[in-house]
Amino acid sequence: MATHALGLFETPSEALAAAGELKGSGFGQPSVISPIPLETAEEVLGEKKSVIKRFTFFGALFGGLGGFALAAGTAVLYVHPTGGRPIITWPPFLIITYEMTILFGILATVIGFLVSARFPAFRDRIYVPEAAVDKFAVAVPCEDRGVFEKAEAILRGAGAGEVREVTE
């Protein structure tokens, strides 16, 4: 059960300023909970690397190879000669390859999203319902009471209307 200090802000700029200050003061990685995506969050909280692109790439690659193997394999296993034309015919098989590339690219992207964003997550985690409406929350882990009070001071100083002690 980790304790967090959670400050609620009226505006995204206040929340991001508080998160930046917490990060600069040696606290653990703060997280910002917001009703909209914040374009500048990465500038404050540091650049995030995403593995989704690798999922997409390898999914698409697998789909493409699998799609061609499916079409060509079917043609080779169940030979159906057509007027002396090649058994493995590129133009139609590339269409199957193309569709399967995209299908598996899409499916792998979804898996990548779920894995990297840690979904589905139905256990209790730090959350404030107001942050789905019009408030911006900043949460930072605190090991003990002293750290919490220090975090609370920073959050209030940055303009938090309310600071809560929450556990995950």
Add this chain to the structure above:
Amino acid sequence: MPSDARPQELTYADVNRDVVRSLVETGSKYYITLACSIGVMLTCFFFPWFYQLYYGIGAAGVNHPSVWGTYLASFIFWIGLSHSGTLLSCVLHITNSEWRKAMYRSAEAMTLFSLCVAAMMVMVHVGRPWFIHWAVPYPNQMEMWPNFRSPLMFDVMAITTYLTGSTIFIYMGSIPDFAAVRDRTTGWRHHMYVVLSLGWRGTDLEWHRLRWAYTFLAVLIIPLAVSVHSIVSWDFALSIVPALHQTIFAPYFVVGAIYSGTAGIVTVMYFLRKYMNFEQYITKVHFDNLGKLLLVLSLIWTYINIVELFTGWYGGTSGEIEALRYRLFGYYAPLYWEMILFCAVAPLLMISKRFRTSFVPMLILSILINIGMYTERFLIVGTSLSRQYLPDAWGLYVPSLVELSIIVGSVAMFITLFLIFVKIFPSVSIYEVKETLPEPEPDTTTGEPEWQPTH
């Protein structure tokens, strides 16, 4: 981007309230409409279909030489209607268009349900739908595998991929909104949104991942959408039937699909705006922009039609010339000229901004365009097969009552699915509309917090 695309004088809390209200407050008008559409769907779609299953495909009017009839025309029509939703949404997402944000969710739903209806039309068309799994490659004791050289198999792969992609795209974009609705609902709705939202909280990490995944999906779906209707066109163009065997068919179908899909979006937006009380969200700006898009598409569509006629005439083979003559002046000619009137002439009204920003005229025009586009699909299927090379292979096709009824029933099916959708999915994207609003001001009110469960 015109600045007035954003809803005026709304706050973040207003957006949550309005969208949740659209989901949980349901008037008698809604239930009456839903009951009517379900009734029409059962009477006009499922009853005639079961009748056809019982008595055989002879209940439909298709016969040699016109073995494709309105079922195939309806299939192309619904696939076409599906085209603008997800495709337009993806293109506008990539180009960061702000006016997309209030309308894309419903447009994507249109895609999804059009595809579902199109898939049903295939079931009806094949006559023996209990063998539909034969189109899926799976090891079986008959040693029977699909022929991947056939455009029909291209169709199976493309439509499966598009349906999967569209479903995932609309769902993924809705996850933050499901979470917002989850906090405001109680009872079974709350449980449903808890599951649908996957535990979304709106952390910077989650937004980051969603943005990446959503953009990747958009990039993957754009070429997919183009390929789907190209492939549908090859069902026809890869035959050697005069007036079908044309290289222009793929772009012709894609443009036609986006055209009818955009007209469909206008129709859906009108009803959503009027009956779900989204006047502040879906504004004249949306109709103006969609009108401009429709105008451009109508001009491209007209151009392609002229090219189709020209190449047929310039080719000069007797089969092509006869097919063209028959289309322009034969038995189905009134339908051809109706199509030209609705899809090439009437849309020119949208040159006027006053017309584009008038809701009722735009609604009427959008419906006329889709009537014209249905006619186009009927003509592609009907006239070509009726007039093949040899006069002894000529024949007329007139749809039977079963077929006509199923056309009406398919529209009712679409409406039913859409009516169910608007009560489950937030029809307007909560978080993306908020992005278009000014940043929230410090709160000075002391009323009940907006996130309290109320329904």
